[in-house]
Amino acid sequence: MVIKMEENFKVIENYLMVKMPEEVDHHKSVYISKMADDYIMKEGVGNVVFDFEDTRFMDSSGIGIIIGRYKKISYFGGKVFAINTDTRIKRTLMICGLHKVIEIME
Amino acid sequence: METKNNTILRNEMEITFDAISVNEAFARVAVAAFVTPLNPTMEEVSDIKTAVSEAVTNAIIHGYDSEFDRENHREEKNQVYLHCIIEDDVLEVEVRDKGKGIENIEQAMEPLFTTKPELDRSGMGFAFMEAFMDDLEVNSGPGYGTSVVMKKKLGTTSWILQEE
Numbered sequence: 001m002v003i004k005m006e007e008n009f010k011v012i013e014n015y016l017m018v019k020m021p022e023e024v025d026h027h028k029s030v031y032i033s034k035m036a037d038d039y040i041m042k043e044g045v046g047n048v049v050f051d052f053e054d055t056r057f058m059d060s061s062g063i064g065i066i067i068g069r070y071k072k073i074s075y076f077g078g079k080v081f082a083i084n085t086d087t088r089i090k091r092t093l094m095i096c097g098l099h100k101v102i103e104i105m106e
Numbered sequence: 107m108e109t110k111n112n113t114i115l116r117n118e119m120e121i122t123f124d125a126i127s128v129n130e131a132f133a134r135v136a137v138a139a140f141v142t143p144l145n146p147t148m149e150e151v152s153d154i155k156t157a158v159s160e161a162v163t164n165a166i167i168h169g170y171d172s173e174f175d176r177e178n179h180r181e182e183k184n185q186v187y188l189h190c191i192i193e194d195d196v197l198e199v200e201v202r203d204k205g206k207g208i209e210n211i212e213q214a215m216e217p218l219f220t221t222k223p224e225l226d227r228s229g230m231g232f233a234f235m236e237a238f239m240d241d242l243e244v245n246s247g248p249g250y251g252t253s254v255v256m257k258k259k260l261g262t263t264s265w266i267l268q269e270e
Contacts, residue, residue: 026163027127033226057134057152059159060230068226088152095237096217096230 009039016045020055020062029061036069046078053084062089063096070101079103117143117192125166125184125203133188133201134158140190141197144260153238154197154258160231161201161254162186167222169205169252195260202253208246215244 008019016039021028039045048069052058070080080102082093093104119140123129134155141154170184182204189200208214214221215236220229236242239256246252 023131025127025130025159026167027130029226030127057155057159059156059163060228060234061163061226063228063230064226067228088149092156092234095234096228 006035009035011039011043011045014046016040016043016048017051018048019051019053020058022054022056024055024058024062024065026059026061029065033065033068036065037072040069040072046073046076047081048073048078049081049083051083052086052089055086055089058089058092060096062092063098066093066098066102074101081105115194119190121188122185123188125170125186125205127163127166129186130159130162130166133162133186136188137190137197137199141192141260144192144195144197146260150258150260154199157235157238157256157258158188158199158201160234161199161256162188164231164254165201165203165205165252167225167227169203169207171206171222174206196257197260198255198257200253200255202251204251207248207250207252208244209248211244211246 008021010017016036018032018036020032036048040048050066066080066082073080082089082102083105085093085104085106090104090106093099098104117140121133121136123132137158138151138155141151146154165186175184184205185203187200187202189202191198213219215232216229217233218229220227232242232244235254235256239258241257243255244252
């Protein structure tokens with residue numbers, strides 16, 4: 001099965017939109033982090049938006065993706081957003097205190 | 107499977123699989139399927155899947171890391187052992203590896219502590235296992251591998267949700 005992951009990364013003005021997969025775990029996170037970093041470097045975007053619309057599962061690897069990107073772009077004043085988070089994802093993000101550093105929108 | 111009045115008293119299963127990241131999803135789905143006869147809530151299934159995913163990921167990326175592979179030239183393949191027992195309404199999951207083991211368990215279990223920040227690890231693995239399961243026990247020593255035993259009583263989440 002070939003999954004075209006590139007379609008899940010879009011640059012809109014100064015924002016990198018990352019469509020998160022159905023299951024966010026360590027197996028998927030390595031690729032997502034690498035791709036996001038490539039886009040941040042290549043396109044020079046300031047902010048990153050993680051879209052959890054399709055996500056039904058996320059473990060701490062997802063937290064690692066977000067914190068890693070936050071460290072990279074917050075240094076230059078950029079912001080990180082998590083959108084379309086269901087109660088489960090929101091709870092996972094809040095256990096780690098991420099609501100204090102990123103913008104979470106349901 | 108022993109049953110009495112359609113309720114499961116005791117059920118047990120064991121799986122061994124290669125320590126490769128694609129098996130993280132396989133392990134958590136296998137445990138989720140194993141508990142279905144107990145009619146767990148969606149919330150409980152999510153909790154169990156997250157905890158299993160954390161433990162298996164730890165075994166794969168920390169237990170059998172590249173340093174371990176360099177120093178150990180053994181015949182045996184790097185594998186993860188998953189052992190589940192259902193007793194009444196309690197699920198016990200053991201995730202075990204024969205990897206490098208943990209030197210300082212207390213430090214490893216601290217939230218946000220990680221030995222692999224360069225791999226974008228959040229250091230929240232054990233914290234998640236503790237948050238999503240009722241009981242967590244870690245046995246490990248350098249050179250002996252690691253065993254993580256987690257327990258969860260099913261059928262208790264509804265009131266916790268209401269509280270939130």
